Amino acid sequence: MVKKLLRSESLAALVALLAVVILFTAIDNRFVSLLNIEGVIVSASISAVVGLGMTFVVAMRSLDLSVGSAMGFAAIMTGTLLSAGLPLPVVVVAGVLSAAALGLANGLLIVLLRLPSFVATLASYSVIFGCNLLITHGATVTIRSSTLNDLVVGRVFGILPAAAFTAGLGFVVMFVVFHQTPFGRHVAAIGGEIRAAIGAGVNIPLVTISVFVISGALAGVSGIMTAGMLQNADSTVGQGAELMSIAVVVVGGTSLMGGRGNLPGTVLAAFLLASIKSGLNVSNVPSLYEGLIFGGILIVALMIDGARRGGRRKGMLVV
């Protein structure tokens, strides 16, 4: 029983999360202050949302490196359209749809030009980031909608920040889609063994494009959430989110080899990494070290993933 628990990928993330919380609380009990916890929940929710989409992408044995710039794009769209006086619901829908359109472009690049997702999304990352700079001229757009801010950090029923509900809703929907619909099964099949998926008549182009549209749309949602939280938007929104969301997915137990996705693990890992980030802050570790630490965590997670996969045989049968 204990062994099974230890082997369960999501539980590992949960245990690590508890350990991190206890550790940072021991270092400085400001970590468990209400303000700090709310901050952790909001930023964890934001990276969970983009991570949910990335889980689909990784389960399909692909990568989406453009999610960070798509977040920035959605945030900037939100800021610009709100300044132009459009009503908030319209702005939110437009932001999500425009990010979904970026995902559609990614999917088309991959399917029509037969590019590896890594290359296609690396290119589109650069293009989108360039657009973000051009639209804002490098300046910051201020957002004066307190409603949007409330929709992210405002407490619902006086308990949790609204962002947690957005992430929770996203999780439930994505979980059901992944585990209860043919589409989710086809995503895993493409990632697990594409020849089998082709043989079974799975519509590979359609599924591929859909997954990148989902990833783009969810990146859009988290971009808007970021804009709402910061109450401004510029091209730095979403910076580094591509690596962060891949880290969240891998730490959460989804293998980069594809074929399976662990959505609960992704959410837990989002909380884990947000806690570590905030904990380092609270315990006065200079933020300069953040990149180093998160890179290290990612490498450890990849090593665990590799060990889990390669455990069965000692060596490759290659002469």
Added chain:
Amino acid sequence: MLVQAREPVTAERKQSQPVDRGATLRVEGLRKAFGAVEVLHGIDIELLSGEVHALLGENGAGKSTIINIVSGRLAPDAGRIEMGGKEVQFAGPLAAKKAGISIIAQELELVPTLSIIENIFLGVEPTRFGFIRWRDASAKVTAVLHELGVSAEPTQLTGSLAVADQQLVEIVKAIIGDYRLLIMDEPTSALNLEETQRLFRVVRRLKSEGVAILYVSHRLWEIFDIADRVTVLRDGNVVQRSRIPETDSQTVIKSMLGPKSSLISGRPNGLGRGQSEASRPVLQVQRLSSLPHLRDIDLTVAAGEVVGLAGVLGSGRTELCEAIYGLRRVAPCTRIELNGRPAKLDEPKAALREGVFLLPEDRKQEGIFPHLGLRENMILAKARVASGPDRPHQSLLRRFLLATGLGLVRAGEELEIFESYRSALDIKCSGAHSRITQLSGGNQQKVLFARAGYVNPDLMVLSEPTRGVDIGAKEEIYTAIDNLAARGTGIIVSSSEITELLRLCERIYVLRHGQIVAEVASADSSEEAILQIIAA
């Protein structure tokens, strides 16, 4: 064991006069060319409902091309395909499936990270309001799994199953659902006798239900056991069409091979045999254990001797081969001596250094490098620098470079080596730069043999050396094995085909449940005798 009420004991008796005699599939004048080479020169085949129709031919005769066309994976250049009297054209595999054609692929096409039931219903998931519902499907899958003797639960991940069970899942995938034509392409290649018999019972049931079955196999006895009619192909032409009762295996083999028929000679008389009594042992294994697969294995192989390993799948044959090559952890009590010296074979690198070479069972996964050319595939292993009687002029520097892997590849030299093996083994290819995946299974295996020959091992371990290889190439591989042995290489052959072991080996070890239960001399044994020991 689950026996269905409709299990057709009677259908077996009625074999000659089944229920419905409508043509399910009619193929006329099928032509197909790849580049400038036409591989099908106008093929006509007719499959009746409720019949098993065998399609035979050497690799390269055009069987796979026909199957690929009928299953919608390839478009024909010319010709008509009719299903149930109506002409059809398939845009892709899915269209063929919708038209009622189901295929058991020769290659495993399973998603290892999905469960059995998820694989079986991949692409045709049963849904309700858009959500997957397994409830009804699950019982059906369990029943068919039972019928085929798979004890796994439908929810088990396919990646965790043994190869034979995976093959059976592949079969279940094809036989569940609605279809009128079932294509079985080498369905038994990973199955043992018992599993094959179980499969045949299912085939007979499907037959009695009116399904037309196109059956491809290299095992002739299977054809004569299960088929009603046979169509034999050679070089893209139909060369024989017979009802099974009206032909025999000799005739069929002759039409398959054509003028080359002399190749199917029996065992060559005393090639390098008899000398082994005097020769030194290359490999001595004592008390090899690797639980739970192997227990207390003792075995010796002399220089120039070919030793066989017989046993059902799961008896430990494969595991033993892997253990000798350093791919499995062995218990500390194990003693392995190579050429009289104790050897520690704990990884392939060490095994290779000691002169042990393994030809893996799963060629596609573990043997070939699909993206490399033939030359690279052949000359991939490092030549053993020290033991090179045929290449004595290497400078110290070059030896050092070769040993460290820093040396530059000498294309010219490699090409020479390639050409010499190409002619020696009669590898059919367009040149050193062809992709290995363009070759037939038999020719791929010959390339791997050349790799082994180049390495010049003292001990060669062959796991299923002729799986998926046609009769002509089989005989050539046998000759290659004989030649290697004649050069003094000790050889272990693990095979599920007893006749192959009897043909190749002097002694045969029989394994059961990870232990050696008998050692027999081929000369005083027969297929039946060995089968009896295996099954005891």
